[in-house]
Amino acid sequence: MKKYDVVIIGGGPAGIVTGMTIKKQFKEKSVLIIKEEADGLVPCGIPYIFNLLGKDADKNKMGHKPFIDLGGEVIISTAVKVDKTNKLVTVKTGEQFGYDKLVFATGSIPQIPDFIQGHNLQNVFYIKKSYSYIKELTLEISDLRNIVIIGGGFIGAEVAEQLAAANVNVSLIESEPTCFSKAFSPELSRIATDALRKTKVNVLTSTVVKEIAGFNNKVSHVIISDGTKIEAEAVILSIGYISNSQLAKETGLALNKYDDIHVDNYGRTTIKDISAVGDCAQTFGFLTGRSDIIKLASTATAEARILGHNIFGIRIKKSSAGTLGVFSTEINGLAMAAAGANERSAADVNIDLISAKFSAPDRHPGTLSGSSDLTVKLYASPADGSILGGETWGGKSVGEIINIISMAIQKSITVYELVSFQIGTHPLLTSSPVNNPIIRAAEEIIYKVLQIQK
């Protein structure tokens, strides 16, 4: 039986980054990753397999080669048992591996809506983060003309957009009045839903699925709340993900109310020498410190870096206990992103905020070709002016502008400081220095605050 300094169960972004960080920073330590499939997928790239990447799952592979290159070892199997007393992991074949430190990076699995009649019919699919499953799915649906997607979050909407672009008749069913409503403010949710409506996707909001109906045990149509039947040769369910924490539970690790593995700021579980990281691990809301559900590859890799540096003892302080949800997407050519609080999420937890937005072309002069309108909306504390959240939409630069805002939130930067924020600008790359939307939105908030104080 081989013994490793670290055994990691799971080879998604959280597991791979944990492994890479350890092998990079502690060359001499032996690290084994146990992963179920030889090939992994870039999680957020999955929707693009269905069109942009030419229906070829191989173009969205995420392998473990960078980890191997650093001296890590990988075994393709499924961990079935952890003996925490003797520090052993048993895999499906019966083989055992000893560990000094064990990491659960078991990820998340699609939520199965057993409350929907017909959810277990043939041709009802999920967006599983599994190479073999998605490869099979692309083949299964390749000749189909009518597909219904249930759930208008990012994955559901992006898959809908991609399938529609590949000339499939797609209906997207969302129970809320807008899609994207868990991550975006009411305003940006509307903008994003409108963008989706401009594609060929048939977007049905405020719509509840009554039944997935079938013929010969195979999906034939979806019946919605008002009785309408929508023809469907396949249904893709995308209503969320839950922690894959069964093995952790069997091992005796404490789980929280969402079945996420309980961890401290450094990924340490309730059992010594066992950590958890990524989608299977608990997160805490950035502003409230309350248990939250944020399952993103970006937050998973941030946790993995912290864990990787600190697994043999805390050397690098985590700069914030909370997990900041930062979300980006692009629908019909409109890039959109959000970080932290908005009016709705703040009201949910009774946080006071003040907001303002500013729009300007993302090139200057705006007459330059390729210029598009860029908007930044900031949310700040009316008391001290610190940035609590932000949203931005427009051209592709949105993808990095949200990270400026994200840094401002994480460092408690205030609107007052943003007045003297020094930026780089260039005609072909950014808005003009006169009209930088982050700074101008901050100034609008200052204006509002000073008017209130009068």
Added chain:
Amino acid sequence: MKKYDVVIIGGGPAGIVTGMTIKKQFKEKSVLIIKEEADGLVPCGIPYIFNLLGKDADKNKMGHKPFIDLGGEVIISTAVKVDKTNKLVTVKTGEQFGYDKLVFATGSIPQIPDFIQGHNLQNVFYIKKSYSYIKELTLEISDLRNIVIIGGGFIGAEVAEQLAAANVNVSLIESEPTCFSKAFSPELSRIATDALRKTKVNVLTSTVVKEIAGFNNKVSHVIISDGTKIEAEAVILSIGYISNSQLAKETGLALNKYDDIHVDNYGRTTIKDISAVGDCAQTFGFLTGRSDIIKLASTATAEARILGHNIFGIRIKKSSAGTLGVFSTEINGLAMAAAGANERSAADVNIDLISAKFSAPDRHPGTLSGSSDLTVKLYASPADGSILGGETWGGKSVGEIINIISMAIQKSITVYELVSFQIGTHPLLTSSPVNNPIIRAAEEIIYKVLQIQK
């Protein structure tokens, strides 16, 4: 004689933003801008007039309408005298305007190399930030086939690239071994110079101009150090800008050794109720606090915002005394940017630093069309790990990535904090969360520091 709460001399970005900020935050205050020409230009957009904007200076106009819309007033004239005792400004026509607060935003003017023989020949031009001058220049050179540009900084190189793209035979002469060497590190200077060499521009580095030669008092060729004659129907001199501070000097304001107007952190000069802002005002190096020369529209507008909020009394603290130079450009489709220190600039002022870089595709998976390679190089203090500078090059997202780095420098964020920096990522918009180049470069620095400590 009309009296204003604020009179601003100069209508470039610094003057306009000062005026707009005051009118936005203090509606009831009267503000007059005295500007020389009715139409202004977006300063950094000037190179693009020569090709991308169709040789049409009108497409690069920067007007004062946003200031007028806020209730500001503008007079088109030249200020010729300031009576600081009676608080009066006299313009060319003899008209006088009273002020409570006066702002010098007189900008900068091209440096004239009187040491170069022939610099005053006909068809020797400069890149003046003047609408009428540039409009005239585009007409004057519109039929010319051979143009020599002297000075390989941003403006010179960008104008060279644009003219070459418009099928002019352009030679660019730079005395240093690379172009862009004042703003970029030796490495990025080389990359940028190589990018320029891939265009049709004839780039002559380590080359000194011996003489601008003429025939009938008009430019005919440029003679360089080795005696080579380069045919030139026109020469464009772009060797830098100096403060337009003559009137300030006559008014009795103290100037520094560069002839920039001496100011404190809030733009206040040595005379009560007179401020200066933008290119004509002194700047202090961000890391050293020493007098520096940074003349950028972006830093000018940052100063203008601080001045505008604080002109009637300090209400919003400036978050840093120093001016951070943040530079961006795009040459031959390669976007490049730099902020703060690099090996060369740090060595000049004896600042110790450690650097590392990381490259990854700026989309994920990298197989997505439109993906290009993105590099981030970070410079940090080996003592506390705080970010002192950064560079980035690749696709257009570079324009905002440098602003993430810029914020990190301004907030003294350390490489250790960047390990837990939470970012937003999306396949179509950013690098993968596994390979965010800022975070990975920070980790490389941590690795180096920990290796040194061993």
